[in-house]
Amino acid sequence: MEVAILAHEQFPDRAKTAVGVLRYGDQDVVAVLDRETAGTTVGDHLPDLEAADVPIVEGVADAPAFDALLIGIAPIGGGFEESWRPDVRGAIERGADVVSGLHYFLNDDAEFAELADEHGVALRDVRDPPADLTVASGTARELDCEIVLTVGTDCSTGKMTTTLELLGAAREAGLDAGFVPTGQTGIMIDGGGIAIDRTISDFAAGATERMLEERADEREYLFVEGQGSIVHPAYSAVTCGIVHGAQPDHLVLCHEAGRDRIHGYESFPIPEPSAIAELCLDLADHVAPTALLGGALNTSGLAPGEAEDAIEAYGSRLGAPAVDPIRNGTDRLIEQL
Template structure:
């Protein structure tokens, strides 16, 4: 499925609370024809965000469609309210998009394909309602085979949710490609799936299939690339989500891990009575838990310093982080991921990055 020319719905939330929209604009290869935000109609994307393709911000799908001379193939829902529901004020835009022959791509918990009005209309107009959080029906248990693919596998692991694992993964893929490495992103969450146009939403699969859903993706593309970067989820000591993290760790059978952390994070986000353990303990847990399935080690760190205003302070924080984890580190947003990629190449052995397959 290709969605090359798209409109992204981000009403009342662009850009600060439109994480999915920004992810697609930053890392996807879709051409963004317009962003829908009725609060900012008439402005442009680059008025707010500098490092992505520019596009007009308009108040409705209808306007976007006219401005693009009808050259639009899909509407993406680029925001997610708390709880993942569908807001009825978006209904008109979705209906107009379906009637204009556009597919709808959504990462909401609320499945558009189960909305009777949308489903009926989509059938009439022969368009697809793609709920990326709905796992496909053929998932099954892991076979312990991910290590058999030609590509080396790197997994981003975190100290908590929302520390920047997806962003770090994308920056690593981009930097690896700049180093001449044929790298691919393995999407495990809704934004990554929307960006890539494929993938398994690991947090929604049946728990028995958690590792299997990761393995399925690795087996599917692992012989076509030199390096796979698996987008991690959650944390191995998260009170609610550790099962997902553990399944990804064992399903990926990664050759190297990149430990992702955010400066100043000391307790679990949303579970503030739980302290984060020391960084050294995360490293020990991830490495010792992975080892019986596939030996691996933390080869680099990604530190999210968005909370650090001063550049020198950020440099100092990254240096301290690298020293603490005993591996090279960078803030991939501030500095790019070159240093991380070099550490991956060193950590996984010299052949990676020489071009071609590595084994």
């Protein structure tokens, strides 16, 4: 499927959905829409991606033909920015589906719903959860597979990236491994999953447990994408729901080098990562005994020498192996399995 990705004024740093699809998705991306960086290519910003030649254009009218428009931005609160409306409208009028991971559902937008019906296209709100979710039964640990969950010191610390890098490394090592997507970007990449942050709180653990049950018979290892942070002033609830629903055997703690404040909530400091690791382990242990597999550190803002020192220091602070999943892979963590 050929897709265009909307990432206006956020690419690449704050367009994690766009970057995730470009890095891990199997879609054929024909263009990225970003008014600020139009005229460049993906490779000018992210030279390590295979999709480096993908052009960045100003809007839908400048993009080659595509089958679907993906909204590649995940803003705080998941709202819809009205400046995106002309591009969404233009995509529908060109006969393309629109895939969104926002809390704002496109199907509830009267203009978009009417246009989609008129042009025979689909609006897919991937954050819309199934209607038949229930509370957890507390049985994930009884599944016949090893469960690895990524947790973080904050949002946007690389939990999805780490999960998918672990998945790829596990498969390369010959392990029978599967992915459990719990957020909009993971769902767009995988084609299935449940956005846990959109479920009723009572059903968050149950939704996580359901996805594990659906995949456990087929896989020996399941890598679960984490969300939020247990110390986040707004998003801790989704973290707790996933931890208790997944009942993981192992945790991997994700952190960004140099970040000491909660993004978007800068009055809240990030505690020492080792303290967060202990907090997550304690939270998990009361439901099912859990171990720290290691740490994943995003060192994208550091020079190579600085990065290696930071990774080593991070591992020492955690008392566990640490890696930068993009800079040097996750083999050290897979070896622990």
